[in-house]
Amino acid sequence: MSSDPASALRAVKRHWRVILYPIGMMPAAWLVWQGQHGELGADPVNVFERSLGLWAFRFLLACLALAPLKRFAGINLLRYRRLTGLLAFFYASLHVLAYIGLDHGFDWGVLWTDITHRPFIILGMSALVLLVPLALTSNAFSMRLMKRQWKVLHRLIYLAAVLAGIHFFLSFKTLNGVSAPYLAGLGVLLMSRFLPQRPR
Numbered sequence: 001m002s003s004d005p006a007s008a009l010r011a012v013k014r015h016w017r018v019i020l021y022p023i024g025m026m027p028a029a030w031l032v033w034q035g036q037h038g039e040l041g042a043d044p045v046n047v048f049e050r051s052l053g054l055w056a057f058r059f060l061l062a063c064l065a066l067a068p069l070k071r072f073a074g075i076n077l078l079r080y081r082r083l084t085g086l087l088a089f090f091y092a093s094l095h096v097l098a099y100i101g102l103d104h105g106f107d108w109g110v111l112w113t114d115i116t117h118r119p120f121i122i123l124g125m126s127a128l129v130l131l132v133p134l135a136l137t138s139n140a141f142s143m144r145l146m147k148r149q150w151k152v153l154h155r156l157i158y159l160a161a162v163l164a165g166i167h168f169f170l171s172f173k174t175l176n177g178v179s180a181p182y183l184a185g186l187g188v189l190l191m192s193r194f195l196p197q198r199p200r
Helices: 005-014 016-036 044-073 078-103 108-117 119-136 140-146 148-154 156-172 179-194
Strands: none
Touching: 016 044, 016 078, 044 078, 044 156, 044 179, 078 119, 108 119, 119 148, 119 156, 140 148, 148 156, 156 179
């Protein structure tokens, strides 16, 4: 059996999805473990829900950062765009499920009032709705089938990011040591789309 390091490295590169997807899901597993062992503080539901939302925002920012990273630094990590985008959708979905099931106990009357009357809930739900078609079409078959329309559709990620950013800010109700760096990062990534590419 060959133990050639180069062969092992090629195998890792070829099967990176098998490695990175589970790694990306580890924060959710860790939060569940903490919740089951009473390590999420005095308000575990709130901490669990907010932490899932924060991870969703982190992966969304990571997804947005890949294009400017290649454009301005020449570092091509675009192969991970689907990975980071799907993880953002995964954590956003868990965030909403925690809000529906743990926070409100599937009380659909209260949920309907929130969804139709509370601006920051409306914005958050809208961001998730925009991510749904992006997650469903984040595969090679959809790219071949939709062609140019695929790129147009996936530009919705920028609108989803803006809505998620406003939702994120309103959930904190102020700029602080947690919210400010993430919102500043989002602003930089959005503005980078309008900057000229650095000459090679």
